[in-house]
Amino acid sequence: MLSLPPKSVTANNLTAYSSTFFVLTFSNGSPGFLPVSFATKIDFATATSPNILAVRDLDNDGTPDMVVATNYNDYPSGNGFKVSVFRNTGSPGIINFERIDLPLPSIASFDIADLNGDGKLDLVAAIGGTVYILKNSSSGGAISFAQNSLSAGPDVRSRIAISDVDGDGKPDLVLSGYGFGLTEHPRFGVLQNSSTPQTISFASAKLFGYAYGFTFDDITMADLDGDKRPDYVSANSASSTYRNISVIGGFAFQSQPIVGGGS
Numbered sequence: 001m002l003s004l005p006p007k008s009v010t011a012n013n014l015t016a017y018s019s020t021f022f023v024l025t026f027s028n029g030s031p032g033f034l035p036v037s038f039a040t041k042i043d044f045a046t047a048t049s050p051n052i053l054a055v056r057d058l059d060n061d062g063t064p065d066m067v068v069a070t071n072y073n074d075y076p077s078g079n080g081f082k083v084s085v086f087r088n089t090g091s092p093g094i095i096n097f098e099r100i101d102l103p104l105p106s107i108a109s110f111d112i113a114d115l116n117g118d119g120k121l122d123l124v125a126a127i128g129g130t131v132y133i134l135k136n137s138s139s140g141g142a143i144s145f146a147q148n149s150l151s152a153g154p155d156v157r158s159r160i161a162i163s164d165v166d167g168d169g170k171p172d173l174v175l176s177g178y179g180f181g182l183t184e185h186p187r188f189g190v191l192q193n194s195s196t197p198q199t200i201s202f203a204s205a206k207l208f209g210y211a212y213g214f215t216f217d218d219i220t221m222a223d224l225d226g227d228k229r230p231d232y233v234s235a236n237s238a239s240s241t242y243r244n245i246s247v248i249g250g251f252a253f254q255s256q257p258i259v260g261g262g263s
């Protein structure tokens, strides 16, 4: 069984997401996957110690591309701290990719979504207090991005998730933090998408949550209670899940987490 991200539909520069995941079931009968179900593995060179991966169709040619990031400092080779796009150049029966390194520094996290509703998937990367916005400008089989950045707070050791938190059709940025300032408790921030089809932009972060002295580690947004609003889910050693009670144009989360964390 393969689970893919929620399906989305974009029209008039607005995007709607399914509230459940798209699931493929292996249909080759019993007994399912066996070693002979796969051909010999094929390796593609990345920067040293890749640790973040996403697979999406970035150039809209119908075949999935890969984004691979490493935040490993491979000193002195200089082969660490890279974010690379692997453009799918395969054909039926042949798997192949062309690697393109993006001009980004070390990042903590990235996510992919169509932020301005132009039908092209954009990329957002984050580290520290900086969020890098990469607007997809690909055309004609070449993958390219126009890059800018925004400050999301003084101390955002960021995990990032893109999700339409308020249901207005524009996917918003959700960032985890380890305190949005020296006197703040660890929180997560939600940045309202104010993009136009031409320009990607976000309002400043609105802060929620409280991690009881622990950082929020990896995060995701998923509609856990079936009310069509994606809820905030994180893994850490204290508290982890906050129920989304937003309305269009107004972000809100229940003040108490609904799932306790580990220890």
Ligand SMILES: [Ca+2]
Binding pocket: 113, 114, 115, 116, 117, 118, 119, 120, 121, 122, 136
């Ligand atoms: Ca776009």
Ligand SMILES: [Ca+2]
Binding pocket: 163, 164, 165, 166, 167, 168, 169, 170, 171, 172, 192, 193
């Ligand atoms: Ca939104």
Ligand SMILES: [Ca+2]
Binding pocket: 222, 223, 224, 225, 226, 227, 228, 229, 230, 231, 244
């Ligand atoms: Ca929900």
